[in-house]
Amino acid sequence: MFLSPMLLTKRETPFSDSRYLFEPKIDGHRLILSIQDGSVRLYTRHRTEVTKQYPELHDAPIADTTDVVLDGEVAYVDPETGAIDFETMMERFHLRKAEKIQRAMNLKPVHFFAFDILRYCGEDLRGKPLTNRKEILNGVLGSNEHFSAVLSVPGDGESLFQVVVDRDLEGIVAKRMDSVYVGKRDERWIKVINYTYADVVISGYRKGDFGWLAQFNGRPAGIIELAVPAIHKQAFYGVARGIKVAEDKNFVYLDPRIKARVRFRNWTRNGMLRTPEFVDFVV
Structure with a gap:
């Protein structure tokens, strides 16, 4: 099941605001992960199916896999440096032959950073506030070498942005705590890029x-x-x-x-x- 993703607006400078959660912006590509009766489907933000490209993401550590849709970013993390490598991620994305995908999965496995949950156990969660969805996500998603939930920091976007700058990461995302999930660009979700x-x-x-x-x-x-x-x-x-x-x-x-x-x-x-x-x- 594909659900249209909520897209970001842009701001030039970091800010702090008690009404927002702040997250590091992961430098990969957007991924909608859908599980229906145990069957996994993976989609880009443009609804391109990429299930075959990432076989390591077919076994998500979710408590109940009957009806789940997660939103997040898939990225490659260099195991030696811990740095996120966008070019390697794109190389994985463009692979089509099964044998090359299998080899790449073993040599350069990807990681899914989940930041939202849109459906769970047959319930559409998009109308709930972000803080409620985060609570559900953190309660049902486990973590392993291929899956984890994105860190969220309440209120203090400027300090998080400074950490991003110090670590040479892509930027931050600010999300209103009370934001419902809409499948279009919305001013309640904001990105600030570390140029x-x-x-x-x-x-x-x-x-x-x-x-x-x-x-x-x-x-x-x-x-x-x-x-x-x-x-x-x-x-x-x-x-x-x-x-x-x-x-x-x-x-x-x-x-x-x-x-x-x-x-x-x-x-x-x-x-x-x-x-x-x-x-x-x-x-």
């Missing part, structure tokens, strides 16, 4: 869909597509016309004079910016 910042050089731009080519320390670092205001685009193209050096079918290349500050989730293994967002030009 990394860097100054890059714009070495060109894409001819079709919008995108600026970014360089860092003289090497390609990705494409800036997000959060560029119209006035900054206009200023960029006004300057770019005078510093064009070459072009091909897809890109126009520039003398790398224009500098920009970007924020992004993290550096990838091959030195690329993950999901870069434009902040401002560097003068």
Whole structure:
């Protein structure tokens, strides 16, 4: 059974508020775990079924498996460092062949971090306040090497965010304690991202869909597509016309004079910016 997930709104700065529970934001992908009469089905937030991708999640430590739906995040945790590795998680997600999935399960097992329970024993729990659902979740879900409940901290989001920064985690999520569960984006659930910042050089731009080519320390670092205001685009193209050096079918290349500050989730293994967002030009 798939139930549409409740989605987050965004806030730029951490905050504290006695009306909220605060949780670390797990850097994996959203997963709806459904068990009907002992049969497990796993779905992404977009209703893509991924049951076959994660066989280690087929035996959830739940007190009663007749009718359960959990919401959470699936992630890969490096056993040596304890760090959450998003790229390894995505490698697991994209596997399709059974033998490769089995090998990956043994070598790089995933973990399901449950943060909500939507159904249990035939009862729809989405109309209950978050605090009640958390109490039920913690009462029926056990923990083992593949399953655990997400830690929640009442009231003090700023202290939790500082822990997230110190440990280089993705961010925090703030949830109103009295929030019911709705299958859409809702202002009662808020994310605050722990961004990394860097100054890059714009070495060109894409001819079709919008995108600026970014360089860092003289090497390609990705494409800036997000959060560029119209006035900054206009200023960029006004300057770019005078510093064009070459072009091909897809890109126009520039003398790398224009500098920009970007924020992004993290550096990838091959030195690329993950999901870069434009902040401002560097003068």
